Amino acid sequence: METSIQTNVEVDLKAIQANAKAIKARTGGQLIAVVKADAYGHGAIAVTKELHTIADMFAVATVAEGIELREAGIRKPILILFSPLPDLAEEIVAYDLTPAIDNFTLALRLNKVLDDKHLQLQLAGKKKVKVHVDVNTGMNRSGVRYTEAAAFLRKLKTLPNLEVEGIFTHFATAHQTDNSFAHLQLNRFSCVLANIPNIPMTHAANSAAALAIPESHLDAVRPGLSLYGIYPANEKPIQLQPALMWKARVGWIDFIEQGEGVSYGLVYKASSRTRVAGIQVGFGDGYPRALSGIGEVLIDGKRRSIIGRICMDMLVVQLEPSDNVAVGDEVVLIGKQGSEEITIYEVAARANTIPYRILTSIAKRVNRIYS
Numbered sequence: 001m002e003t004s005i006q007t008n009v010e011v012d013l014k015a016i017q018a019n020a021k022a023i024k025a026r027t028g029g030q031l032i033a034v035v036k037a038d039a040y041g042h043g044a045i046a047v048t049k050e051l052h053t054i055a056d057m058f059a060v061a062t063v064a065e066g067i068e069l070r071e072a073g074i075r076k077p078i079l080i081l082f083s084p085l086p087d088l089a090e091e092i093v094a095y096d097l098t099p100a101i102d103n104f105t106l107a108l109r110l111n112k113v114l115d116d117k118h119l120q121l122q123l124a125g126k127k128k129v130k131v132h133v134d135v136n137t138g139m140n141r142s143g144v145r146y147t148e149a150a151a152f153l154r155k156l157k158t159l160p161n162l163e164v165e166g167i168f169t170h171f172a173t174a175h176q177t178d179n180s181f182a183h184l185q186l187n188r189f190s191c192v193l194a195n196i197p198n199i200p201m202t203h204a205a206n207s208a209a210a211l212a213i214p215e216s217h218l219d220a221v222r223p224g225l226s227l228y229g230i231y232p233a234n235e236k237p238i239q240l241q242p243a244l245m246w247k248a249r250v251g252w253i254d255f256i257e258q259g260e261g262v263s264y265g266l267v268y269k270a271s272s273r274t275r276v277a278g279i280q281v282g283f284g285d286g287y288p289r290a291l292s293g294i295g296e297v298l299i300d301g302k303r304r305s306i307i308g309r310i311c312m313d314m315l316v317v318q319l320e321p322s323d324n325v326a327v328g329d330e331v332v333l334i335g336k337q338g339s340e341e342i343t344i345y346e347v348a349a350r351a352n353t354i355p356y357r358i359l360t361s362i363a364k365r366v367n368r369i370y371s
């Protein structure tokens with residue numbers, strides 16, 4: 001660990017690769033690796049490069065995220081999961097991105113971009129923009145309503161510069177034990193597919209469905225969370241390896257006297273003379289402030305409690321007088337140390353949130369180290 005670095009995330013790219021292979025082995029079809037939100041905090045460029053030969057396509061949430069990958073030299077197809085605003089049509093074409101589409105305004109704009117002779121020259125013979133139609137089967141946040149999808153597809157057919165490469169839907173409840181609503185969504189989607197000409201890539205499954213609902217696998221699956229070794233539900237039908245550890249360092253050690261308080265508001269009060277350590281990580285790094293007074297970290301292979309309010313750049317833990325700890329020592333926030341482990345499930349549950357939120361909150365200033 002470099003001494004200048006106070007908190008860092010260690011990402012095991014081989015674990016991500018192994019997870020991708022395990023998911024592909026289970027689902028059989030194509031893999032659309034979801035790397036939105038900087039690959040759930042793991043670093044989209046590094047993850048995408050690692051999965052370049054395993055994934056058939058990458059998926060991000062925004063055009064800006066897609067452009068970042070193109071500028072990093074990624075050549076594989078990149079799906080934009082949410083129908084972009086029509087103003088972004090030129091960038092979509094210029095960067096060879098594959099947008100989800102759920103409205104005709106975007107379709108017209110994309111079609112027009114390729115009619116523009118000037119741009120056509122720059123695009124060196126590119127003839128059509130590929131799109132994936134987003135079908136709303138019950139998630140109700142985006143997409144063309146399933147009852148209107150066939151008509152929308154017929155309308156898209158009138159635009160000569162568009163090619164419908166894919167059609168997809170997204171589950172609202174696939175992570176729940178009761179799969180009845182997911183099956184209803186799948187039935188609605190199947191009815192759409194039965195009433196339209198064949199489209200090369202049909203897809204529906206997020207991680208939860210990829211792991212638990214084989215009928216949802218279709219031509220491709222779209223896992224995110226599980227690629228990073230995290231299960232979306234309690235069931236563990238395949239073996240996944242967590243890919244991320246979050247570490248910090250001890251910055252200060254001292255004794256405080258009985259009755260003294262700790263950190264902003266002095267909400268923690270020492271009931272007797274207490275040995276404490278300041279750890280150089282805080283909510284400015286994305287560590288949940290909700291863990292004030294209730295979280296734990298690993299120091300010297302043991303669980304130690306966070307006391308007082310978590311600050312922007314520091315938090316304080318209670319030590320035992322006998323703890324063998326010095327300034328600069330490693331502190332584990334998520335991961336293993338010795339025989340102890342703090343999982344992301346534990347951190348998320350204590351902070352009253354979900355692993356997705358913990359991962360995507362880890363700040364930019366937290367250095368990512370790859371192995």
Ligand SMILES: *Cc1c(COP(=O)(O)O)cnc(C)c1O
Binds near residue numbers: 207208225
């Ligand atoms: C985020 C997202 C996924 C991946 O979901 P996970 O639960 O992380 O596997 C798949 N599809 C869409 C449309 C998404 O927004």
